[in-house]
Amino acid sequence: MAADNQKWWQRTVVYQIYPKSFQDTSGNGVGDLRGIINRLDYLASLGIGAIWLTPIYPSPMVDNGYDISDYTSIDPTYGTMADFDELVEEAHVRGIRIVMDLVYNHSSDRHQWFVESKASRDNPKADWYIWRDALDGKPPTNWRSIFGGSAWTWSEERQQYYLHTFAKEQPDLNWENPNVRRALFDSARFWLDKGVGGFRIDAITYIKKPTAFVNGEPDGADGMVNVHTMTANTKGILDFLREFKRECFVGRDIFTVGEANGVAADELVNWVGDNGVFDMLFEFSHLTLSNDGEVWCRPRRWKLSELKTALSNSQKATATNGWCPIFFENHDQPRGVNHYFEKDADPIKAAKALATVLMTMRGTPFIYEGQELGMTNVAWRSIDQYDDIQSRAQYEFALKEGLTAEAALESVHDFSRDNARTPMQWTAGLNAGFSSARPWMPVNENYLTVNAELEDRESGSVLNWYRELSEFRRAHEELLSGTYVELLPKNEKVFAFERTVGKKTLVTVVNFSTEEVTLPKKFSTMNILLGSELNPQPLTLRPLEARICRA
């Protein structure tokens, strides 16, 4: 793709903020919009062009904002609409756009729409959600919600069950109803009118339900089947999404990125690119290598070649049409340092290794807050210390599967979403500089050595490595618009690929292992332009060493 055909969002870096954990200014232990405004200069120093905010709308916070009770307001915990407008404006001054999270598969059960819908079977919003009669006094199907337990909850008022893919407080909206779609599209346009730069669209593969609701083959000791198996990416979903695109996105200088668990690389052509419904898609194939169907207590060992294949498949599928978001972390994933490397890996070197792949692949890199500092997982002693609804559900599921409490907790340590949600580590001071009050979630104990203030001063820090990579990327057309070809695909220690524009090629070489690696002879003539180690040797990669070379 020629550089002049590219859109702004293909040539930038996106930073994801989990507002609850980013920066508190009001002194209540919870992050807020003013905190983000205060940190815009820090964010600009990373060379980013957009900030994706996870939901900041009014919410009972059963799922930390992914249960929305009003789609066009700001939750008072985070601030006011005036704060939001100021954030958009101040970000614009620094060349940064604000991207909102749209959660349209479900709302909160406290949303006025659901309150009305459940009141009776014949009110005007009666079929805004998915209601079914009981079957022999039981839920209509054996589907298990993603957060555990039946995906159906009984409403005394309506004497019917409603469907919820996630928690019972997150009822699924009925997209078959045109009035529902219209209301959702209106709220997206509300934010567009405020000047946002795009949307991340949550759980979008679940909006279309199958025509017949039938039982599935049980996949656990509870006799249930994950609702994902039964409803993700159902035929007909693209019709809804084409309408969404037509109504809200066409002709606007924004980007859309859908969260698309259940879409495989070979289907990407329908989802992104010229005839696609979004600009980019977060697909999950590289995230789900490490456990069986997202069941945390059934981890599997994976090889580097599998990770490379998963990423390269999306690259190949979008080589001439379409575009990928590049990401390893978000608010639902464990920290990359812990997840993608051996347990004894040096965390600073590992963080730099992952950063190098993230910032040099073909696509738009998404940095998740704290990733640029090399923040790591936590391992709390009791399940009661975990806030995340999914961590608790996975723990219960593991116990039912016969695991000991200790083993169940270990799986939570490895996969808990709270790993990514501990407060941002700004300083070595009180509460890591996140808040003057006790934070809503404990700070990771390593904040004394892993924090922005310290890393800003250290030339060899993870933070400064991200800054260098970002600047290097901006200065090299190969990394912005070049083609991608994977090198050494069978190598289980090294991740290598080249990026080419015209006659100019850059090669990224990263050692994912904790051992020294000898490279094939053809690498000996390459000139190392940027390297994570001092005095790099042409054919020897030290443990976790990363470099970008001129071919």
Ligand code: NOJ
């Ligand atoms: C995906 C979001 O990223 C996650 O945090 C949330 O729990 C579910 N969708 C439900 O909205």
